Amino acid sequence: MDSPDPTPPKQSAPRTPGLDSRDRFLTFAFAAADMLVETGPDATITFAAGAFRHHLGEPPEAFVGGPLDRLIATEERAALGIAMQLLAARGRLPPTAIRLNDTRRTAFSLAGLAPAGPTGRFCLTLGPLPAPPREATLAGSVAFGRAASGMLGGSSNASLALIDLPDEIRRILSKHPGIQEELDAALMAGAGTGLAGRLAAGRYGLLVGRDPADLPGLAERMETVLLAHGLPVEVSTCSLPLAAEGLTPVQASRALRHALSNFAARGTAALAEGGLTGALSQISSQAGTVRRAISERRFGLLYQPIVHLKDRRVHHYEALLRPEGQDVETVVRCAETVGLTEELDLVVTDQVLDAxxxxxxxxxxxxxxxxxxxxxxxxxxxxxxxxxxxSLTSRLMVELTESVEVEDEAEARATIDMLRSRGVTLCIDDFGAGAAAFRYLRNFTVDWVKVDGSYVQSAVRTERDRSFVASMVDLSLAVGARVIAEQVETEEHAAVMAGLGVELAQGYLFARPGKLPAPGTQRRLA
Known part of the structure; x- marks a missing residue:
């Protein structure tokens, strides 16, 4: 009898749910490049995807069937020919600097593979040349909140250190940005391996892992900066453990958002005792007030216009909740925590249908x-x-928000299908703010995508940030969703968004939230 083979059979790697091989490889490619191109041996483009509209002024499909050298600056086409010969001969083209056929002759990196040999298809990627690392800066409140949420459920030693300056100093900082910069630098210097963020003027957070933060040392650094400007004050600090025993992940995330929002608005004095459990109890204690406000309709709606970027005509208005005597974020967060979200959304729906x-x-x-x-x-x-x-549903749009992620996608899809069958337009709100929005775009059929305002703001600063927005726009257009940009506050924001293929925009450049215009009023915003 043969002895058993001592070597166990190899186990195949587990498949990622919902992601086939083609999707996976496309994802890897777009992680490193802005544009993907496939050509035949004759250098005719047979497939194109990515941010072509942003870089070359036309959508990807406009280049299919044309020559590859149409993408490349005239003076670089000889180099392109050599690169393609290397690709055919070696089966691989390492990243090579080349210039695009745009007005600025932008320097790009070209790389490729010939998986089927010199007579098969060539797969090419084009992306901006690597930039030097950015100077370290404090995280903003949104990025800091996401990072803090990511540490929930991890090491029980993880904690959130909070630093609060007196109100009189915070008022001074708004008029003296130089002092603010010195305080930021002092915090960065003392943060060690932790992530430091500015949550509001004069209010900071620091995420730390196993090693506790030296809060007295950080406070002393900042007090030294203030003293040098003739401002002898005491800096307040506290620590909030991120352990979430007894809370579900959803509860812990809501409690953390509540704690960070309270701190940003009112400082350390607004934080509940008992860590995240105390924060959850604090928000739950507000449930009675919120429940009465919903049942008695003690809130109103303001409306902010969303306009066509080409001619500034109003396309539609977004209804924005405005509770009486309460902060809107507190009301929404409380409703989510204690199970009042459905009632709140239905009351808002009633008011919008009336409008x-x-x-x-x-x-x-x-x-x-x-x-x-x-x-x-x-x-x-x-x-x-x-x-x-x-008779009203054709004039109604529903924006799917990401404050709480959809877990039961089958039920959510049933609701979306119901809305679409009645002529209601669907939009994904705050696209790019979190991973869930990308999943929604993949799994739900929607008409519009609204790009998160933080990306709109950053797109005017660097080419890399503009490229990222361009990729989001092209991804949305590729699945048949048109694009809205939010937080458009300057003409520069508007011009950049229009250049990236964004159709509609919302922001203070056009109008602040207010009442609906009188029937018959000309709705065009200069």
Missing amino acids: LRFNPGVRIALNISGLSMQSARFRRALVERLDARA
Whole structure:
């Protein structure tokens, strides 16, 4: 009898759910490049994807069937010919500097593979040349919040250190940015391996792992800076453990957002005792007030226009919740925590339908939480309202928000399909702000994508940030979704977004939230 083979069979790597090999390789390619191109041996383009509109002024499909050298500056085409010969001979082209056929002759990196040999298809990637590392800076409040959420459920030793300056100093900082910069530098110098962030003027956070933060040392550094400017004050500090025993991941995330928001608005005095559990208890204690506000309709709506970038005509308005005597973030966060989201979303829906009824010709978008979208009970209640006012649904848009991620995608898809069947337009809100929005674009059929305002702001600063927005725009257009940019505050923002293929925009450049215009008013914003 043969002895058993002592070597166990090799186990194949587990597949990533919902991601096939083609999607995986495309994802890897776009991680390193802005544009992907496939050609035949004759250098005719057979496939193109990526940020062509941004870099070359036309969509990817406009280049399919044309020569590869159309992408490359005239003076670089001899070098391109040599590069393609190397690719055919060696089967691989390492990253090679070359210039694009744009007005600036932008320096780009070209690389490629010939997986089927010299007579097969050539696969090429084009991306900006690597830039030197950016100077270390403090994280903004949004990025810091995401990083803090990512540490939840990890090491129980992880903690959040908070640093708070007195109100009189915070007021001074708004008039003296130089002092603010010195304080930022002092915090960066003492942060060690932790992530430091500015959550508001004069209010800072520091994320630390196993090694605790030297809070007394950090406070002393900042007090020294202030003393040098004749401002002898005491800096307040505290530490918030990120351990979340007894809380679900969703509860922990909501409690953390609540704690960070309270600190940014009111400092360390606003933080609840007991860490994240205390923060959750604090927000739950507000449930009665929020429940009464919803049942008694003690809030209003303001409307902010979304306009065509080409001619500034108003396309539609977004309905924005404005509670009476309460902060909107507190109300929404409390509703999510204690299970009042569906009631709140239905009340807002009622008010928006009333606004559509009394404002013929106006289109309005309302926000619906991911919690509501995946609820069969909410869907049934929404169907009753929409069917009772079927003549209005063609002027209604629903924005799917990411404050709470959709977990039951089958139920959410059922709600989306119900809305689409009734002529309601669908939009993904804050695209790019979190990973969930990309998943929504892949799994849900939507009409519009709204680019998160932080990317709009950064796109005017660097080519790399513009390229990232361009990739988001092209990805959206590729799946049939048109694009809206939010937080457009300057003409430069508007010009950059229009150049990237964005169709609509929202922001203070056009108008702040307010009342709907009187029926018959010309809706064009110069």
